[in-house]
Amino acid sequence: MLHPDELARRARRRVVELAARKAVHLGAALSMTDLLAVLYTRGLRYRPDRPDWPDRDLLILSKGHGAYGLYAVLAELGVITADLATLPGHPSDAVPGIEAATGALGHGLSLGCGMALGARLAGRDQRVVVVTGDGELDEGSNWEAAQFAAHHRLGNLVAVVDRNRLQQEGDTETISALEPLADKWRAFGWRVAEADGHDTAAVTDALAGLRAGDGPAVLLAHTVKGRGVPFAEGDPAWHMGQLDAAQRQTALDALDAPAAPAPAAAGGALS
Amino acid sequence: MIAAPPTMRAALAAALAEAVDADPALITLGADGQALFQGVMARHPRRYVDVGIAEANLVGVAAGLARSGMRPVAAAMAPFLVRRAYEQLRLDVCVPALPVVFLGVGGGLGYGHLGPTHHATDDITLMSALPHMSVHCPADAADAVSVLRTLLPADGPAYVRLSARPDPELPAAASDGDPRTPRLLRDGDDVLLLATGRCVAEALAAADALAGDGVDAAVASVTTLHPFPRDAVRALALGRALVVTAAESLGPGGLGDRTALTLGRDGPPLVRLETDHRYPPVASHEELLHFYGVDSRGIRSAVLGRFTRNTRKA
Known part of the structure; x- marks a missing residue:
């Protein structure tokens, strides 16, 4: 199994190559790449050679606009073999490795609640991980699901929030403030951990720490939108876009350069 | 004295309990409305899930349960099930054609005096516009039972409009055979x-x-x-x-x-x-x-x- 850092680097290269061919949600795909790399190598019980293995853990990408980031990771693992450019812009049931079609924001956590409850009722030892955006948490349906998960003590449900602090039009705190976000989850009855979402060791440890416990858990992963492509990092203009030839080369050169230290998580106090 | 005709909810409560007895994959969900599920709650308390007043989550959770191999029957008041959770109905259940039966209580004008917040004369129109959805509008309690028995085990999404109040009882022919x-x-x-x-x-x-x-x-x-x-x-x-x-x-x-x-x-x-x-x-x-x-x-x-x-x- 690849080290998650290397899996993430290769997946980002795929995203960049794709973004040179068509407009994609670049920033959202790149901010969560390290999170997905950790989940598919260390966080989930998963067999890339058998993506339909009945005992696998389940990952739902609630922030469905990050689809190409997920496809890129699944392609590196060999689960997806198709040309990524031919795949739909939001996760679809027809794509190998996709557990639930998503894309309208605020649906994944309810789906995850149902899957986690179903696993428990069937006596299956199965973990369900839902990756959400942070801007996505503006949708009230997430909080219906959060209340439900805590009420039913769904200890096999984990939410991972890609806390890149940017939504389509700008800073989440300027548009409709989410903070104090950790306190909100705690108030809803969730166990909360925070980590630098680009530090794969820290994410690994945080997910392991959330494994044992009563009730649902959330990892607030502090990330940088567009991570790995310097001119896109932290720039909401790259929420969606297509790279020209020079931008593609700049991006690939940056990804191939020796790893820089992870930037301090923007503004998010780690606790 | 003539006994009042049974309500659809009372008749279905018994039918749902029998269905849960017979099918270990069947699970029921409600949104702070439990009349339909009294029998299930008494006999199989783990097979009834109350999501509270949260229709969007009701539908999303039902979809997740269906994806995990269960066969959900989910109920809520029709106006809120149909209008408030429409995106979840469409994307989470109907597009992937999951086997979920939805019971909408008080479709049409059944809530009378409660006014337009509680009227749902649009439920048939909206539910019929969803992919793979079948839509049923039984005429009395016995017909509602005939619909449920026809739909279970479900092989795709279905919507059943239920009355809020007792209906006039109809001749037996109204619930004979295939609805x-x-x-x-x-x-x-x-x-x-x-x-x-x-x-x-x-x-x-x-x-x-x-x-x-x-x-x-x-x-x-x-x-x-x-x-x-x-x-x-x-x-x-x-x-x-x-x-x-x-x-x-x-x-x-x-x-x-x-x-x-x-x-x-x-x-x-x-x-x-x-x-x-x-x-x-x-x-x-x-x-x-x-x-x-x-x-x-x-x-x-x-x-x-x-x-x-x-x-x-x-």
């Missing part, structure tokens, strides 16, 4: 009254009154509206001097619409009685049926306005 085929409740040579849901009782009452007017009216109930039983409706209607449809629903996608499409321009003359967007008065269910012209008086007037002895077929 997906129209049932002829009363034969007659002159006109055909096609009705669905609560309007079936109104059509039967109208046929009684029309007999006094010298008009021999046949009455058929259509419980399954989508997919629409085109062939059976065509067979019932052809050769009639007049067809009248009656439904406490908006027009698009409803009984009148489907009947018109089925019969086409060459079919018998058709009068469609259905609701519209006028703001309702503060009134009971029965008064609202009259206000929108879909009660027995409205049906009778529609027939007498179009049918005379001169139009009687030779």
